[in-house]
Amino acid sequence: MGINRRSVLAALGAGTAAALTGCGSGTSEGTEDGSAGSGPAKGEISLLTPIFEGSDGKKLLEQDILGAFRKKYPDVTVKVDYTTYKQLNEKITTAIAGGLVPDVLMIGVGWVPPFAAKKVLAPLPESLATAHGYEERVLEPSRYDGKLYALPTVMATRLVAYRKDYFAAAGIKKPPANFAELRAMAKQLTKGDRMGIDPYSIDLRQCWETFLFANGGSLFSADGRKVTFTDQRGVEALQFFKDVSADGSADFARKTEGDAGAPTNIQSGKAAMMVTGSGLWKQLREQTPELIEKDLIGAFVLRGRRPAMLTGGTLVTQSARTRHPEAARALVEHLAAPDSILAAAEQRATVPGLRELRSSEYVKGNKLVDFSLQNLDSACAEGGTPAWMEIREKIKPTLEPAIVGGVSAADAIAELGALAESAIARL
Structure with missing residues (x-):
């Protein structure tokens, strides 16, 4: 029972x-x-x-x-x-x-x-x-x-929710096995006013970390004294956002604020996939129960070099x-x-x-x-260093210019790495 x-x-x-x-x-x-x-x-x-x-x-x-x-x-x-x-x-x-x-x-x-x-x-x-x-x-x-x-x-948790009806209409029968497949799938699902993927409606820090971990990367060394996200895996995780935006498959300006109570893009049909969390189910029940009744919402764990679900x-x-x-x-x-x-x-x-x-x-x-x-x-969990409280506040404002501006992914990650190393040095 x-x-x-x-x-x-x-x-x-x-x-x-x-x-x-x-x-x-x-x-x-x-x-x-x-x-x-x-x-x-x-x-x-x-x-x-x-x-x-x-x-x-x-x-x-x-x-x-x-x-x-x-x-x-x-x-x-x-x-x-x-x-x-x-x-x-x-x-x-x-x-x-x-x-x-x-x-x-x-x-x-x-x-x-x-x-x-x-x-x-x-x-x-x-x-x-x-x-x-x-x-x-x-x-x-x-x-x-x-x-x-x-x-x-x-x-x-942070996972990827998707519309089963859009997948079926596009002939997609299984989740993407890596970032390249995810990008191609997002392009395929983009149609008219509908984005292929919405990675931006959750906190940017958490979203980038999810992609970092899925790409086989990590934030810090085991003892928390060395920055490890500045390697190519951290850069590639951020570059993915730039790529899907350049493809027209995602749009930072169209993100929804989940805590404001507005229906998410996946609920309204404005996105075929969305990086989200378990709290989405409560919104579905309260705002769009028909999506549950018709079994139109599925989920998969983000996968790059490995599967990763930020927790x-x-x-x-x-x-x-x-x-x-x-x-x-x-x-x-x-x-x-x-x-x-x-x-x-x-x-x-x-x-x-x-x-x-x-x-x-x-x-x-x-x-x-x-x-x-x-x-x-x-x-996978964020944190891992005594300097985390200072570093976590710098992730979003440092990485966002790479998405909405002309800063390269490599430069944004390098800047964040320098800020993190400085914070750790002050311990």
Whole structure:
């Protein structure tokens, strides 16, 4: 029988939630590394989160998820501070400067090395990595310097969605095996007002990274101290955008802003293919359900020298300077437990990174989420260096001139590489 959100939430105070340890070392005065031990979980703690947006998200977090947490830990009060991913880094940086870092933080994939290196985050016991069936690819971005600093909650994937009806009309029977086939296919599918492919309606940083990884490239060396995206593979990934634009198969000026709620180009029929994520399924349901009913939307993993599916998402971490480490640790575990993850994933139409949730009604009812979980062996994560927070902000403005202006792909990548090397040198 599939797991659904209602049955899971009903069990929050018992079942899985009862298995949470929630204990830790230190006293209410806090410890140098925020570690937890044998003391009881009590006190008022703060939670900073960029997810659970809107009234529905707030209700889910405060009434359902934290409501269950209060039943298990009645002596812990949680004060929630909501923000957005656009403001999250600035908010954390300001908190560090003011010495008032929230007790529990929800951060993005790639963010652990920068903040762990600054000793903002407390290492977590390795036993938490096996407390539930977290997908190993999802756990990788939670580590830094051999230690576990975070637990995954929900994932966001980047894949290519396509219109099955347009493929059929063009006689295309299988996804492209490499960039050359993808470019040729985009040209073939371009017709009248319809673009062959829309790679621009997601964040340019994430889109280029997806193509970089699919081209067999990487961002940084294993230790995060050397830039590796400046080789030919990084240049070719950016050049692809220039090529499809030159072909007339893509148009940067016609990108849609997904977070603005407007139908995407693939929904409106203005693009035959589109780089997107699992959240598209929720938009399809709400705005163009006929595309689901007629089974007109398919998906494939981008493939160049290898298949690659960029996988981001939200991790939950504990402050190294919390005054209530036991309570903070308990909340970290609770937010990363199956019941909380499933509820958050369903609310955001994102991907739960737990093996046991693959059979849930939610996953089986969202074909792009299901597809993402079936292809986690192709997952690649951004970040990998303590300098990431500075570098990530420079990717989009540095690469965009190569698409909308006359800057060559090689020059744009070289400039980004120089900026990244400078950031790393300051560590």
